[in-house]
Amino acid sequence: MPSDLAKKKAAKKKEAAKARQRSKKPEEMNGEAEQPDAQPNGAESNGVASLTKELDEFELAKTEARAVTGVLASHPNSTDVHISSLSLTFHGQELLADTSLELNSGRRYGLIGLNGTGKSMLLSAIGHREVPIPEHIDIYHLTREMAPSDKTALQCVMEVDEQRIMLEKEAERLAHEDSECEKLMELYERLEELDADKAEVRASRILHGLGFTTAMQQKKLKDFSGGWRMRVALARRSSNRKFKRILVLISHSQDFLNGVCTNIIHLHQRKLKYYTGNYDQYVKTREELEENQMKRFNWEQDQIAHMKNYIARFGHGSAKLARQAQSKEKTLQKMVASGLTEKVVNDKPYIYKNLEFGIDLDTRVALVGPNGAGKSTLLKLLMGELLPSDGMIRKHSHVKIGRYHQHLTEQLELDLSPLEYMMKCFPEIKEKEEMRKIIGRYGLTGKQQVSPIRNLSDGQKCRVCFAWLAWQNPHMLFLDEPTNHLDIETIDALAEAVNEFDGGMMLVSHDFRLIQQVAQEIWVCENQAITKWNRDILAYKEHLKSKIEKQTHDI
Template sequence: MIILKDIVLRRGAKVLLDGASCVINPGEKVGLVGRNGAGKSSLFRLLDGQLHEDRGDFQVPAQWRMAQVAQDMPETGESATRFVVEGDTRLTAAQQAVAEAEASGDGERMAHAYMLQQDAGAHDASARAQSLILGLGFRLDELERPVNSFSGGWRMRLQLARALMCPSDLLLLDEPTNHLDLDALVWLEAWLKRYEGTLLVISHDREFLDAVTTVTLHIERAQLTRYGGNYSRFEEMRAEQMAQQQAAFTRQQEKMAHLQRFIDRFKAKATKAKQAQSRVKALERMEKIAPVLADAEFSFEFAEPANLPNPMLALREVDFGYPGATEALPPVTIVRRVTRSVQAGQRIGILGANGQGKSTVVKTIARALAPLAGVITEGKGLNIGYFAQQELDVLRPDEHPLQHMIRLAKDCAAQGRLSGQDTREQDLRNFLGGFNFTGDQVMQAVGSMSGGEKARLVLCMLVWQRPNLLLLDEPTNHLDLATREALSVALNEFEGTVMLVSHDRALLRAVCDEFWLVSRGGIEPFDGDLDDYQRYLLDVARQAREMQRQENREASGSSADAGGVPSGTPDNAPRGAEQRRLEAQRRQQMADKLRPMKKELAQVEQRMAALGTEKESLEAALSGTLTPDDIAQAGRRLKAVSDELEACEMRWLELSEAIEQAAQG
């Protein structure tokens, strides 16, 4: 187990932990939470040995293997698959042992090295690595692409895959979801649930923490407090604890005031001096309960839009994509022939697997890209507020927040987009203050700010423009939990239209009341909620893994037919016809195992379809004109159908997960 006892940890002059203690048991999945700057990442640096405690005792079992995501940007020209395979430190060491044994010519040493390599999983290392890569959102045709050909965010996904590839007893993940889309996030949750080691994760995604963690470790005022349960349970217990502490503090203050009144009244009277003195001692001995000093919550709101055109915009036969890089190259169309309208007051969540074109659609509506075909008709007075994924990159690092606001005001005035906003310097300072930019922070260079502070500045600039259509593409990537909550509240009170792309399911659930699915080159309404969408994503991921396994089997069979033996494989390894026979036997065993589950799954799906049809018919009948008796009968039947449909859906999910796990095994 991990033991921290009376730990003091400093970074410069700042004390991050002061007499902090906690115990983390083997196999626990721990969410590390606290305000930005509280010391979460520094605690990770203590665990991995980059920092040392200033005082106290700190123990991690010496035999534990540790894995974490490297923060450097890899520049290697190796293939994505090779790069991730090399994250398996046990396999790398075994391969090195094989190379040294072969160089020595010692037969016994070579045999021992080959066995170590087989035990380390050399036979399926590439398949395991590719499963991780595909799960994190890469395409099949990207598995052999050079690492340095990917953008920064995709390289960080490869670093995450490399960390997951490494055999470990302790896994440290610091904001692992920042570069992930929702499909990759759902896959990562499922992977971490199966992880058998001890997990410590820092995240500002509450649904991710709820899904993965079973213990919450809270850093506050240089102390560590352990709570049993996920993040939602932590919030409940902490609220109860704070309420109890406040009640105890209030009672103690009343008791102390009563004692002090007695002392003040009778300390000068000889007949009461003894009693007064005893109360003085009681007051001195009393262990003082601290008042509840809750951190000030951050909040903001969107001003009422100057007008609300309806529809906001209309799309007619629109193609979305990118123009050719040169005149000789044709444009790249990603989403085709979209005809839809966006109404005033709509709350639209835009869903879709990675690479399907969600950001491209939003960029085109935001006028950052031109449509490749078709017509986008904007309502009169449309005022778009656009938060792009790379929005933080357009901030000027050498300028301070006030300079950004002054330049924004000038740009809006030049474009005739001022809607009654105050543009005096003091008014802009006051507006920044509403986003927690006060005092010297107003004049602090943006380049020295944290990612969360930069995101808050972008939000401030967005709100100031008084938009009536908000286009938000992953707005929460750098926001802490408090700011995410504030954004959720502000969006719910916003009177205009919201179109949101996000992997933060808590935000999507709280804000959106309908969803568009970008898939297979088109856009369609998604008839379901986020739980339905997660099942859809898991199904897509499973199909991709099955396709990859099939390709690996075919490649393995071709290699065996050619008589090829992988380098470093012992001579007695199965190959050729024997290997194909064993593979066929395994496939038959798997088919026999899955057949009854697949049969029941088909029956459940058939029953769900029948119940869904009956439910729609009953709902249509209830909306018409029926006699009271017929209404009562239809209502009872609708309740029975709904209950059975819910039970079928749960069974469908259980069977689907069982089939997937069996296939993976």
């Protein structure tokens, strides 16, 4: 900050604080915060503007169909938000009923719950100030991903610091105008938040925390899916390392929630329930609470059954027994009147139920079963890309997992050659000839190594991914349908590479040829369970054949 601004800041700040009365609307805040993204360059502008208009109309329609009630319970000047008796309905459907919203300054909340329970609707209601949040608390509601562009993810986060220059110039101009103390105060606060020192390191660290590898940080925004561009938008908003405000986010990534959140809010049965800690701590705490709740519930039900049985048997017996029966009936009535413990109701639906297993660096297992049984879902759960409805997935803090899936080729930079891409991803390899040898091990030779990746066949693109994946030196490999675009020779080469790999492996595949070569165990995923198949894959193939023939015969 220029020295003349620093001198005037102290004198202006006290006066500005008294005069400042914020009346900024949410939409004004949104426009200020994301101004660099508001006008995409090039021919995309009209399309993006049209889409934005449609989204605005859709948001307006949702707002008009929503009804929210609640009472401010915190002090009007507090930086915390406490709302009591909060209810939320949408098209007449009650999503929240007489619950409390409690958000404390400096905490980062992960809002979780089943799809359709009202998580996004709640954030939208907060963003539109339909709940009684004090006017001095600004709200930024991130609802859209960044527009596609040629900027890299890292550039998009770093450019937020470029606002500092503009803000400094504006603050210098306003410092000489006494009538602008309110706006000057806002500029001073924003300048404090924007620290350009070590911008690249800070931006890279934020992106890494959101799941971006070093290679992905250099990838153009237009090559990301909407979900990843949403994470870039979030990274831009999180680029202030002194973030002391309230953050509420919705995510289905266990690793993301563990790395970001200080608290968890669980939307369950139209109530908001609060847990201290990240997602793993939430699971542990919830398990303990539900275990105690079920113990209490079972004890109460046993007592009720015992008293009802006694009353039924002796209520019309001798005078002594009848008096005892009447006493038990009064006790029962008091228990009911004071409120009985509710039975634990778990979130539904389940793809798997009551799974318990472990894997290590000696694991060589193939997951088989019908489509839709949850084979790929299991890998995503183990990776932390999805959250379990109940229970916990414990992963060693130092284990490194490499996962191949059918969409992995989408992260390749198509304008680069395989050689250029690998040299960029692994800059520690200085010699091109050394990298050529590495790539050559995966069946890419000669001109294939120096041709743009976009000119390669699907199978050749897969080989680039295998080279990239293997050179990360993971401890475990998760392979999800790796043979979709491979010929028989390449499948055999993949099998040889997997067998030489010194680590654990989980494979999802319908390719019996590959399974037969690399799997030491077969796990069948079916009927919400995983069952170990005690014979080889060929026997399982015959089992499937017999099953299909029987079904055909029955028809």
